[in-house]
Amino acid sequence: MLSTRHGVRPLGAADLGAFLELTGRDPVVNVFADYRARTTNLEPRWLGGEMWGRYADGQLVAACHVGANLVPIGASPDDARAFAERALARGRTVSTIVGPHEPVQEFWNGVADSWGRPRELRWQQPHLEMTGPPEIEPDPRVRRTTRQDMPELYPACVAMYTEEVGVSPEQGGGAELYRARVTQLMNRGWSFAAFEGDRLVFKAEVACASPYAAQIQGVWVPPDHRGQGLAESGMAAVVELVRTEVAPVVSLYVNEWNEPARRAYHRVGFRETARFSTVMF
Template identity: 60%
Template structure:
C-alpha cells in the first residue's frame, strides 16, 4: 500500500539525532544532507527551507531536503511517493531536484503533472568518490584562494556556473547572493585555485563537508588551456588537501557525457559508486 503525506512531517531541532542516523546509512552519498543537518540543527531560521521526514511507525526512515534544492535522502519508493504527494500541495520552491537516480525518478513521476516543465533533465550523472591521494603528481601551484584573490576568482565562478547550468547566476538579481557564496567559500578555506597574472587557470570548491566526506563542485579550467592536464593535476592537489585537512572521503558527481572531465577525475583517483540525477527548472 502506498503511504500518503500523513507519513511525512517537518523535522526540527529535536530530530537532529534521528536525522543523522538516517544520513549515516550512506554518509558519503548523503554528505549534503549531513552538512545541512549539522550546520542548521534543522532550525528553519537557518535551514532556509524545510527538512521533511518519512516515518514507518515511530521510526524515521527517510528524509527530503526542501529548499533551493529538493534532495531525497535514503528514500525508498514509498517515501518518494509520499514526499511527491506533499510537494504537489505546495508551490514549487526548488530550482533543482537532485539525488540518487532511482529516488529522483520516483519523485519526478509524482511531480511532473503539477510542477513546471523542467529546463533540463540530467538522468545520468556518475557519482564519484576517492579516499586516497592520486597516483599522479599534484599541481604545486594550486592552493587555497585568498580573500584578496576573491575578486579575480569571481568571474571564473560565474563563467563555470553559466557553462554548467546554462543560466548565469547573476540573473534575476542573483549577483549579490552568488558573490556572497563565493566569498563565503573563500573565507572557509574551501576554494582552491591556480591564478597567474590575474588569470584563473584552474579552480574548484568544496560545496559541503561532514565528518565523513566532502563534496567538490565548480571545477573549471580556462577554456584556452583545456586538454593540457590542468584539471587532473589540480584535482589531485584538491583531493590531497581535502583528505588531509577536511574529510576522509572526497566526492563529486558529473554528467556522463562529459568524457574529458570523467577522464580527469579518474586520473585523480575517483571511482564511480552510484548514479545521480538532476532536474533543473
C-alpha cells in the first residue's frame, strides 16, 4: 500500500534491486545512498531510520534516506515536495539535510515553517570528482592509519569536525560514539594520514564507497602547517590509493567559501560536476 496520494512508501529488502537501479543513474552523486543500501539491505533496523521511495506507474522514480541525515536521491522538485509532505507528518528527526541543491532547496521550502531555524545553511557546495590519476606528485608519506596512530589521529579528527561543523563531536557525551566511528573507518582501511616524525600533518577519510565511487571526507591539515602544499600532495596520494584499492572514481563536496580548499582540489585534478546543499540543525 502506498502511504500518501503522492505514492511514497518505506522501502525494504525486496526493493533493493530497484533502488540500486535508481542510484545507478548517477552513481557518483548517489554514492552515499548506494553504500547505505548495500550495507543495510534497506532493512530499517540497520539503516537506523527509513528509506522512502516514490512511485509513478508502478516504477520507483525517486527516494529519500531518512536517518541522522536526510538525503533526497534522484529527486525532481515534485518528488522533493512529496517527500517534504511526508516528513511534515512525522516531524523533524534528522540533524542534517544534504544532497543535490535543487531537491534539497525544494524539500527545505516545504518544511522550513515547521522544522524551526537551522543552525546553518550552506546552499552552493561544489561537488567534485576525479576519474583519473592525480595531476601533481603524491606525498609518499601518506598511508593507512593504525591503532597506534590514535593519540595523534583522534584529536585531529575532533579538530577537523569542530572547525567544519561548528560544534565538537564530543558535545553532549558524544566522544565514545565519535571515537568508535574513527576506529571503524580505520579498521576498514578508509583512514589515511601523513606524519612528520610522530606529528600528524595531513589526514583524510573515505566516508562511503560503492563499486562505482568513493566519497572523501575529513580533509585536514594542522593550522601551523597550512600553506605548505600538504593538502594538495596528501590528497593526490589519497586519490591514488583509493582509485587503486577502493573505487575507480573519487568524489567530495566542499564549501563554496573555502577558496584555499577549492584551489587545492583543482590542482590535484578534481573538477566540479554538481552543486550540493546542506541544512544543519
